[in-house]
Amino acid sequence: MLILPKNYVQTIKNVHKEKGEEWLNKFQDLIKYCEIKWKLTILDPFELSYNFVAPAIRDNGQEVVVKLSIPTNAFFSEVEALQYFAGKDMVSIIDMDINKGIIILDRLLPGHMLASIEDDELATKIAATIMDTLWVKETQSTKLPQIEEREKSLLRFLNNYPEGKGPITTPMLHKATNTFRRLLADGKDRYILHGDLHHYNILKGEKWTAIDPKGLVGEREYDTIQFLLNKLPESDLEPVLKVRIEILVNRLELDEKRLLEWGFVHSVLSTCWSLEESNDYNIAFYKSIFVFEKLHKDKFGRLEC
Known part of the structure; x- marks a missing residue:
């Protein structure tokens, strides 16, 4: 079970209110859904702010990043922007489930900023x-x-x-x-x-x-x-x-x-x-x-x- 940092949990509650509470209650089920659907293991997350972002390893050894967001207009805008920038100097989408707020992204390595x-x-x-x-x-x-x-x-x-x-x-x-x-x-x-x-x-x-x-x-x-x-x-x-x-x-x-x-x-x-x-x-x-x-x-x- 992935344990979310307390400050991140509070941020989700503060920003998204009841919708955030509902999302947090279903978080572990969302993790299981991702691991089964894309045959991967989600590792400890990166430093979190408004979205859950974590490295993951697929059964075939491929390293990816799993990003989970509450499906809001901001999330839909991010998806649209990623699609506009596809093939350019932008991280690539591997797959996604828009309704559930899930994006599977290519992992950039070594990944320093x-x-x-x-x-x-x-x-x-x-x-x-x-x-x-x-x-x-x-x-x-x-x-x-x-x-x-x-x-x-x-x-x-x-x-x-x-x-x-x-x-x-x-x-x-x-x-x-x-x-x-x-x-x-x-x-x-x-x-x-x-x-x-x-x-x-x-x-x-x-x-x-x-x-x-x-x-x-x-x-x-x-x-x-x-x-x-x-x-x-x-x-x-x-x-x-x-x-x-x-x-x-x-x-x-x-x-x-x-x-x-x-x-x-x-x-x-x-x-x-x-x-x-x-x-x-x-x-x-x-x-x-x-x-x-x-x-x-x-x-x-x-x-x-």
């Missing part, structure tokens, strides 16, 4: 190569969430906390929402995006490969921001961000002005997400708000309020 690369410029170039292979033009048939969902999330925070919360002030929120609205109004080309591509979602297999797409439709520039925000130093963020941005803009032929604006917006949004869950927040994400704003001012003028 891009975060293990100390040379930040090299890590950024690797990430740029992956971004370039993943992004595909938006299709009319996609059911993936649109970037407007992120705007609604920011507007919801402003509505719930009109006086601001924690370090996020009302003027900051208004500047972010106005910038978001203006960016969307420009009607730039949209792509199928990873939605959460960063140093910890890129692993080394036979080649560097992305995992765990959220699936999102929006501008390419927006999909770089989560990478830019991760694995930053505790202080003096600006030089690191400047080099990363230069590499991504040049290698992917991106619009630097829009990238900086999306960086400002998403840094605010990411901090808001953290404050919605607790009174804690990522200091680097918060500091990045001011770095993106400064870089924009230095090169393109002040962000409009």
